[in-house]
Amino acid sequence: MVRRIINLFVTVFAVLHLHAQGDLDSLLKASLGNPTEEVLATFKTTRIINGHSTERVRKGDLDFRVVHRFGSVKGGAYEFFGIDQSTSQFGLEYGLNDYIMLGISRATWQKTTSGLVKISLLRQKTGEKSFPFSLSYITSVYINGLKWADENRTHYFSSRLNYLHQMAIARKFSPAFSAQLSPLLIHRNLAPGEEANDIFAIGAGGRYKVTVRSAIVAEYYFLTGSQNLPAESHNCLSLGFDIETGSHVFQLMLTNSQGITENNFIPYTTGKWTKGDLFIGFNICRFFTTGASAKNKK
Amino acid sequence: MRLLFTLIIALVNLSLFSQDKWFTNAGIIGFSSETEVIVIAGKNEKVVSFLVPATGEMAFALRMTDFTFELPLAREHFNENYVESHKFPTAQFKGKISDPEKITYTIPGNYAVTVSGELTLHGVSRQITEKGLITVGADGNISGMAVITIRPEDYKIKVPRLVRDKVAEEVKVTIQVKYEPYKDGK
Numbered sequence: 001m002v003r004r005i006i007n008l009f010v011t012v013f014a015v016l017h018l019h020a021q022g023d024l025d026s027l028l029k030a031s032l033g034n035p036t037e038e039v040l041a042t043f044k045t046t047r048i049i050n051g052h053s054t055e056r057v058r059k060g061d062l063d064f065r066v067v068h069r070f071g072s073v074k075g076g077a078y079e080f081f082g083i084d085q086s087t088s089q090f091g092l093e094y095g096l097n098d099y100i101m102l103g104i105s106r107a108t109w110q111k112t113t114s115g116l117v118k119i120s121l122l123r124q125k126t127g128e129k130s131f132p133f134s135l136s137y138i139t140s141v142y143i144n145g146l147k148w149a150d151e152n153r154t155h156y157f158s159s160r161l162n163y164l165h166q167m168a169i170a171r172k173f174s175p176a177f178s179a180q181l182s183p184l185l186i187h188r189n190l191a192p193g194e195e196a197n198d199i200f201a202i203g204a205g206g207r208y209k210v211t212v213r214s215a216i217v218a219e220y221y222f223l224t225g226s227q228n229l230p231a232e233s234h235n236c237l238s239l240g241f242d243i244e245t246g247s248h249v250f251q252l253m254l255t256n257s258q259g260i261t262e263n264n265f266i267p268y269t270t271g272k273w274t275k276g277d278l279f280i281g282f283n284i285c286r287f288f289t290t291g292a293s294a295k296n297k298k
Numbered sequence: 299m300r301l302l303f304t305l306i307i308a309l310v311n312l313s314l315f316s317q318d319k320w321f322t323n324a325g326i327i328g329f330s331s332e333t334e335v336i337v338i339a340g341k342n343e344k345v346v347s348f349l350v351p352a353t354g355e356m357a358f359a360l361r362m363t364d365f366t367f368e369l370p371l372a373r374e375h376f377n378e379n380y381v382e383s384h385k386f387p388t389a390q391f392k393g394k395i396s397d398p399e400k401i402t403y404t405i406p407g408n409y410a411v412t413v414s415g416e417l418t419l420h421g422v423s424r425q426i427t428e429k430g431l432i433t434v435g436a437d438g439n440i441s442g443m444a445v446i447t448i449r450p451e452d453y454k455i456k457v458p459r460l461v462r463d464k465v466a467e468e469v470k471v472t473i474q475v476k477y478e479p480y481k482d483g484k
Contacts, residue, residue, distance in 0.1 A: 024319075024348050025392070028359045031323050031346040032388060037363055041374050061370040175384045212379045213458065244379075246461055247371060287370040 036127040042134060042172040043180075045249045045285050046093065046101070046118070048205035049219040049238040050257060050265050053180060054136040054170040056118055057095040062288040065091040065105070069258045069281035072271065082280055089260045091116075094290075109264050111145030124171060133171040138184075140164040142263050159190035162263040166203075176209040186263050196228040201266050207242070215242040217251070221266060229267050236269040251283040320349040320440050320477035327360060327473050329448070331466040338372060338465070340365040347475045349440060354398030356413055356442075358391040358473075380455050380465075381420050389419045396427070406436045413444070422453040430473070440477045445470065 043053035046063065057063045071085030079085065091105030093116070103116035122135040142162040148155050166184035173179065182203035191197045205219040221236040223229065240253035256271030257264075258279045271277040325345030331338045345360045362383040367373045377383040393415015395401070401409040414427035430444030448469050450457060457465045 024350070024355060024357050027319075027321075027348060028346055028357050028390070031321070032359050032361065035361070040363075041378050058370060175378075212382075244375075246375075246464060247369075289368065289370040 034128050036125050036129040039124040039126060039134070039172050042124065042170050042178045043207055043217075044215060044242045044244055045251065045283070047251070047283060048180065048207065048217055049240045049251065049253050049283075050236065050255065050260065051182060051184075051203050051205065051219060051221060051262065052118065052136070052138045052166060052168055053205070054120065054134040054168045056099065056101040056120055056136070057093050057287070059095045059097045060290050061095045062290055063091075063093040064286045064288065065089070065093065066284040066286075067091070067107075067260050067281070069255070069260055069279050071258070071279070073254075073278050073280060074276060087258060087260065107261050107264075109259060109261065110142075112142050112261055112263075113145055114140055114142040114261060116140045133169055136168045136170075138164065138166040138168065140262065142261055161189050163187045164262045166262070168203075177206070179206040180204070184262065184266070186266055188263065194228055195230070195267070199227055199229070199267050200224045213244045216240070217242055217253075221269075223266070227267075232270050233267055234269050234272055236265050237273055247287045249283075249285040251285075253281050253283075254278050255281060318351055319480035320351070321480035322347050322475050322477050325358070325360075325473070325475035327358075327471065329365075329469050329471045331469045333464060333466050335464050336369075338367070338369060340367050340372070340376060342366070345473075345475065347442075347477070348480065349442070349475075349477055351398075351401070351403050351440070354395035356391070356393055356395060356415070358475075360389055361387060362389060363387070380450070380457075386419075386421045389417075391415055391417045391426075393426075395432070401432055401434070403434055403440065404438075406434045406438075408433050417448075419448070420453045420455050424452060442473070442475045442477070444473045446473070447471070 043055050045053070046055050046057060047053055067089040069087050071079055071082035073081045075082050087108045089105055089107035091103055093101055093103035095101050099120040101118040105114050106112070118136055118138045120134065120136045122131065122133070124134045125131040140163065144160040164184060164186055166182055168180055168182040170178060170180035184201050184203065186199045188197050201221045201223050203219065203221045205217065207215045207217040209215045217240040219238045223233065223235055234256060236255065236257045238253050238255035238257070240251050243250045256273050256278055257269040259265035259268055271279060323346045324343060325347045326341065326343050327345050328339065328341040342360050342364045344364045345358060347356070347358045349356050362381050363377055365373065365376060367376065393413050396412045396414055400411060409432045411430055411432050412427060413430050414425070416423050417426050428444055428446045430442060433441045435441065448471050449467060450469060451467065
């Protein structure tokens with residue numbers, strides 16, 4: 001009788017023991033939960049190729065950008081496929097926090113100095129409160145630094161200014177594939193000749209990761225309707241390859257635009273893919289951190 | 299009489315199993331990869347852990363995306379390129395204190411113990427045995443700590459040749475947990 005009871009308890013004991021172990025597993029899972037998380041790295045950098053992506057530089061990080069577009073590859077071997085001629089832009093971009101990025105840059109075209117603000121309004125999220133896409137607003141002001149052609153006329157500083165307003169809507173469909181749509185408006189206080197002051201365009205871009213550290217990117221900017229632009233203005237199509245090494249990102253591209261800033265490559269893309277009138281270029285991003293000492297104190 | 303005695307023992311055991319779990323969801327696990335070129339350190343302060351004193355069972359779980367870094371882009375690279383969080387979002391350890399009799403949970407003090415069990419990281423499960431310290435505080439609260447070494451290669455975490463000199467072959471992992479009594483249905 002006693003032995004039987006002991007046996008019974010041993011059995012109950014064993015069952016409970018098993019139960020407790022299984023329990024621990026589910027407790028662990030339950031405690032970990034399914035928290036909402038922002039989707040990381042929809043694109044490798046703040047640009048897809050020429051135009052902006054939804055990505056920002058993170059809080060306290062500084063991105064030093066070196067951007068080059070060479071001459072037309074049509075120049076052939078004599079011009080080293082355009083590499084003998086180069087236009088460039090240097091920029092510094094800083095993450096005020098994880099959602100607001102500020103930037104300044106200087107480009108050779110029109111001796112342009114520009115300022116930039118990118119604000120992340122919505123972020124794609126997974127988990128309990130998932131959200132399907134990211135939305136960023138980008139605004140820039142470009143200051144034309146060229147001397148006035150006719151010094152005798154009265155000139156206003158405001159005539160030097162161009163503006164960009166752009167919305168970028170992106171989704172990371174899978175770890176490898178992301179796509180973006182980005183309508184934009186460029187306003188020019190003073191437009192040359194009969195050209196329109198306001199230019200509308202819609203951008204479409206995507207990237208496909210070939211390996212964990214490299215990706216193929218493509219980008220197209222479509223000029224909507226008739227906008228009083230020079231006849232040789234075309235839509236801008238670019239193909240590129242991203243390579244990431246630690247704190248650098250290299251972007252190599254082939255594009256029909258020599259322009260780097262939006263107020264150049266949107267209205268004045270002159271090359272044609274069908275005629276092989278293309279430009280080789282690259283963007284180099286070098287990331288630095290400025291907030292480390294402050295974070296260390298925590 | 300003997301029956302009653304057995305019954306009491308059994309009941310005491312039962313109560314230990316059903317109630318005496320210790321828990322935290324704010325455990326800290328940090329890692330540091332140190333090479334001559336660069337030190338890459340990450341920290342996760344949302345580690346979930348359970349300890350069952352009666353059986354010596356221990357369990358840990360964490361989300362890879364909860365690791366924070368000071369280096370720019372390190373979090374992105376860690377998740378995207380190394381541990382592939384989209385495929386393997388969590389890491390887990392389930393095991394037991396091999397010598398639970400060493401610890402007297404009613405007497406404050408430091409107890410050196412050996413814990414062995416299964417660590418699952420980057421989708422790879424491996425049996426590990428490591429030394430750790432269980433501390434019973436003056437207030438009766440239990441905490442634990444351990445410093446272990448993990449080889450990324452053992453868990454099929456690939457380090458490309460290009461950055462081979464930047465990522466250590468052996469990564470030091472520091473574990474700190476402060477348990478609280480676990481209440482069912484919390």
